[in-house]
Amino acid sequence: MSGILDTVNLRTQMVGQNRLELLLFGLETEQIYGINVFKVREVLQCPALTEVPRLTTAIKGMAHIRGETIPVLDLSEAIGRPSVPKEELQRCFLIVAEYNKRTLAFLVRKVDRILNTHWDQIMAPPAEIGVENYLTAVFEHDGKLIEILDVEQILADLYPMRTNVSEEIATKEVKTKASEYHILCVDDSSVARNQMQRSLEDLGIKVTTCNNGRAAWNMLNDLTEKGVDVTQHFLMMISDIEMPEMDGYTLAAMIREDTRMDKMHIVLHSSLSGGFNVSMVKKVGADGFLAKFNPDDLAGVVVDRIRKIESRR
The missing domain is CATH 3.40.50.2300 (Response regulator)
Structure with missing residues (x-):
């Protein structure tokens, strides 16, 4: 675990040539998920959270990290799985990441390791599972299927964004x-x-x-x-x-x-x-x-x- 904490920031400087490094993590089951290290600022044990009024229970509260106040999103609950019980929060980890000009901390059960791979080994999800899912890609490693979540879809469901162009531009x-x-x-x-x-x-x-x-x-x-x-x-x-x-x-x-x-x-x-x-x-x-x-x-x-x-x- 200490190796991951020590190297995440350095790995984000990797020059991409159809290759990527994934931070592997787990939620409430044995399924392994991945997130691109480029998006990860740091990984840390979940600190005490400040509760805030919220529209969705998937936001567990706010974490105070290095002078910033960052919302904490329970990834399990966000994708329709069981939420992390309050008494187990401090045994979990936060993956602090940047998406769409927004800094968020994803609450996960465990953090595994960093895996170096290539985009040509990453495949789109099978069409048979339909479009109503939170997967953006999958790939096989050591006989296991690793799933990459479509975080943009998750965030769009939690924080709907406007798509209309202002009249000042769309004249x-x-x-x-x-x-x-x-x-x-x-x-x-x-x-x-x-x-x-x-x-x-x-x-x-x-x-x-x-x-x-x-x-x-x-x-x-x-x-x-x-x-x-x-x-x-x-x-x-x-x-x-x-x-x-x-x-x-x-x-x-x-x-x-x-x-x-x-x-x-x-x-x-x-x-x-x-x-x-x-x-x-x-x-x-x-x-x-x-x-x-x-x-x-x-x-x-x-x-x-x-x-x-x-x-x-």
Whole structure:
């Protein structure tokens, strides 16, 4: 356990090349779950919590950690499992993480270890389990199936977010121009894809979505082989970073290495730390980074791109 506590912050500096490191943890059963180390600030024994009025019992209270007051979310209860009894809280652990510009502490029963793997070993959940679940990916390790939770879906259910774009941005003039354009959005989280699609369609722009980098690459390659200039077909590509089979960094790098599509405008869109991504955006040749999720920020990036193109005409 001490090794995990000592190395989490160092591991978050890992340079991603279609590889990732997962912090493995458990809830109330023997099932093992994983969370990307990039999102983890620290792991600690659950301290005494301050109770607060709340709309959901999944929020167990507030933890005071290094000068910050951080809400504590019981992951078991959030995904519909039995909650942690109050008398057992201090035997549990907190995974302090950053998602969508929000710092949260996830209450878990145990923390196992950090596992180094590759995104091409991570698969989407089987279609047979349906869409009503909190899984974003699965993978097999040592004969066991490790599940990666769709934390964005969990948070969206607990903290519903608006997707409509403000009228100051989505003006009549903007909507008229936007209707001429087409955007490719890539994200493995269905809630994130839906958020992006609703916000961009609020501008009047056409949206095509893919659920991971491999699917996006295959689609772009197929279009290119059919003679389509994808740099003209799509105004831009907005891609998540963490995705099964192929991450956003690798997707951006492969596009830049292909002379048929290397001029495509690429924005990486992620709940990962913005500071880390400044250097990674440059390394893989992307044109920008956008932190999740604010509909006006998303629309603003698109409107700026449209205006630049229109100014050249």
